[in-house]
Amino acid sequence: MTSEHAAVVHGRAVPRQAVDALLESVPARDRETTRPESLARAERQRRRWATQVVVADELARRACAERGLALPPEVSPTRLLAVAETDVADLGSIVAAALAHSPAARVLLAELEAEQDVPETAVRDYYERNPDRFLTPDALRRGVDPFGRPTPADFLPYGQVSGSVAAELRRAAGTRAFFAWFDRARADVEYAAGHEHPGDPAHPDHEHRH
Structure with missing residues (x-):
């Protein structure tokens, strides 16, 4: 060299x-x-x-x-x-x-x-472990505590966000790779x-x- x-x-x-x-x-x-x-x-x-x-x-x-x-x-x-x-x-x-x-x-x-x-089980697990990320706009405006006593209506439905969650997990896995x-x-x-x-x-x- x-x-x-x-x-x-x-x-x-x-x-x-x-x-x-x-x-x-x-x-x-x-x-x-x-x-x-x-x-x-x-x-x-x-x-x-x-x-x-x-x-x-x-x-x-x-x-x-x-x-x-x-x-x-x-x-x-x-x-x-x-x-x-x-x-x-x-x-x-x-x-x-x-x-x-x-x-x-x-x-x-x-x-x-x-x-x-990214298996569907991983997507579902992420959704359930991170409720603070899936509050509806109305719940956010009302200051709902996602770890307190929220109602199901305070959260975006799993089916509505599963695609974006899967994409995020795939990006993270790709970065690790x-x-x-x-x-x-x-x-x-x-x-x-x-x-x-x-x-x-x-x-x-x-x-x-x-």
């Missing part, structure tokens, strides 16, 4: 230029209010984080090719789309950014979601110095960040 590479994915070199291009699209920390030593550490971690995002795109493109999945025309992105704070909270910054950055990652996630089998795939797929990736995973304890600046 030469200094021009950020990582090697199953024998394929990931160029540093791809990481640099992504970093250019991600705002850096405020340089005026951050101490120089803290800024330097943040920039090192930013590069490691961006490497993970670029590696995720490479791995996702390989996975899509192996599965015979068609990709959009743009399969070598160089910029990061907006990432919602809720996505970062739910997915972690690396996976959230990878899905915003990589069309291949989004195609793979959609495929994994479609593969998930994506996490599991990513962890397996990047296990054999080789990183150049300065491009290791941000949480790799082998480098002094490591931090736990997904």
Whole structure:
């Protein structure tokens, strides 16, 4: 692996230029209010984080090719789309950014979601265990306590919401499958110095960040 590479994915070199291009699209920390030593550490971690995002795109493109999945025309992105704070909270910054950055990652996630089998018993169980999510608009206006003494009329019928519940559970299962795939797929990736995973304890600046 030469200094021009950020990582090697199953024998394929990931160029540093791809990481640099992504970093250019991600705002850096405020340089005026951050101490120089803290800024330097943040920039090192930013590069490691961006490497993970670029590696995720490479791995996702390989996975899509192996599965015979068609990709959009743009399969070598160089910029990061907006990432919602809720996505970062739910997915972690690396996976959230990878899905915003990589069309291949989004195609793979959609495929994994479609593969998930959500049994009707799981849908019914979710409906019964989360009554606060299924109050009618009128019950909400009246401030009905779903765990107090509500009446059946205070809740949306199961048949009316079962489809959306099943879709939500399928999305959640697909996301878990994506996490599991990513962890397996990047296990054999080789990183150049300065491009290791941000949480790799082998480098002094490591931090736990997904």
